[in-house]
Amino acid sequence: MKTIVVIGGGVTGLSAAYYLQQKLKANRLSAKVILAEGGDKLGGKINTVQHGEFIMETGADSIVARKPNVAPFIEELNLQDEVVYNATGKSYIHADGELKPIPDDTVFGIPMSIESLASSTLISAEGKVEALKDFYTANETFTTNDSVGLFLEAFLGKELVEKQIAPVLSGVYSGELAGLTLASTLPYLLDYKNKYGSIIKGLSENRSTFQRAGNKKFLSFKNGLSALIDRLEEQLSDIEVVKGVKADRIMKSSGRYTVSFSNYNAIEADYVVLGTQHQAAQALLRDGELNEDFNRLRNASMISVYLSFDVPDSRLPKDGTGFIAAGGSDLICNACTWTSRKWEHTSKSNRLLVRLFYKSSNAAYAELQELSEAELAKTALRDVEKSLGIAAEPLEHVVTKWNEAMPNYHIGHHQVVKSLEEKMGRLYPGVLLAGCSYYGVGIPDCIANGERTAQQIVERMLGPSEE
Helix, strand or coil: CEEEEEECCEHHHHHHHHHHHHHHHHCCCCEEEEEEECCCCCECCCCEEEECCEEEECCCCCEECCCCCHHHHHHHCCCHHHEEECCCCEEEEEECCEEEECCCCEECCEECCHHHHHHCCCCCHHHHHHHHHHHCCCCCCCCCCCEHHHHHHHHHCHHHHHHHHHHHHHHHHCCCHHHEECCCCCCHHHHHHHHHCCHHHHHHHCHHHHCEEEECCEEEECCCCHHHHHHHHHHCCCEEEEECCCEEEEEEECCEEEEEECCCCCEEECEEEECCCHHHHHHHHCCHHHHHHHHHCCEEEEEEEEEEEEEEHHHCCCCEEEEEECCCCCCCCCEEECHHHHCHHHECCCEEEEEEEEECCCCCHHHHHCCCHHHHHHHHHHHHHHHHCCCCCCCEEEEEEEEEEEECCECCHHHHHHHHHHHHHHHCCCEEECCHHHHCCCHHHHHHHHHHHHHHHHHHHHCCCCC
8 A cells, every 4th residue: 555645734635635535535546645744733834823702813713715725625524604805994004104005906005906006106197107108118138037027117117117016926935026937926917918908908908807796805714724724634534643743854766765754753655745945845854956946946934022001993994904105115124914903803892902913025124033921012013003093002912923934936937946956756656745835825825735736646556557
């Protein structure tokens, strides 16, 4: 009987194990599947904590609702009755010492209509006129391997990109737009430009794609995102799940693989799924031929600070759900989500709960890293007072540091991943890389990657070379 080891109990590893269980049964294949997680609980970057009436997500806070695999997956797990959607409302950009609304009818700050462009208070009249060149300037050179920042600037102008689009996109993809490719961010924009002659027109013609869930673009669960992790774990009836075991090394031996652990017995495996961050995969394989590619992958860091208050969230600006700090803002934070407003389930008495983000792209990040949790909470409180005018003492704070944990898909990312795939297939054909370090940062992407990985293994087991 074959043995399959899945290393890493984040959403990718869990999804791989879940789909392996399904696909092995469907194909009447027999295999022992072991899911090994180094921490004491599953979930990876999904972790819900509760303090009194407040629900806080210390990692990912939601799932993009429009992704096609989301609804079927939730229904399959029988979680549809637990789903909650984000409250709709305006997002703001903090610029020039005040909160300015991101116009309606935008995608990542990119206008979907001339009316949306015209309504922006973030862009000057000259910047709006410059953005109209999108309608009469053809794309003759850009491909998906080019910079998304340069692409957007070429057709929408520098001011619109810098003041309205970049703050949003840089926050989502953890990097400067000049260093991110179209392929790793918004490849469909190139298709729209080529097909419709205009990015704005292309978005307008395909607006149903972005409004598939109405204005409710994100979802969570009544008791937090960890409900997804708990339900997945419950479903793994045929999987051996071991926690608190730290994989130490993977060695190839006679067509199989020995997975050794620092605090657990070694396992002989036919297939290994590495659902870990790329640094961990690199450390497990310890192969000089792979190091050049692994070393070219990039991660960013982030500090998350929650503050809860004995203040009604009606003190917040009307219809708002949060803001992003523009370059040049006098705030230290990069962004702030008004959690109790955006996610009503997180504060049962509608008391104020906010979450502030401090990213490694921030000029002050090195200093922030050295601060204690209490000092970081005070820094966040000053940002809240400056941006929202709220100076109340917080009830509590929750600080989480994600060090080198946020994948940053730079210009050469896809080429690096392709090179790694070729080398892994040649050197370690039974070891599969999986997860957000390579194939997409969102929860739906990780679930889809887990399913593809399971399918790859099952197809190999069904192949003529397998016993």
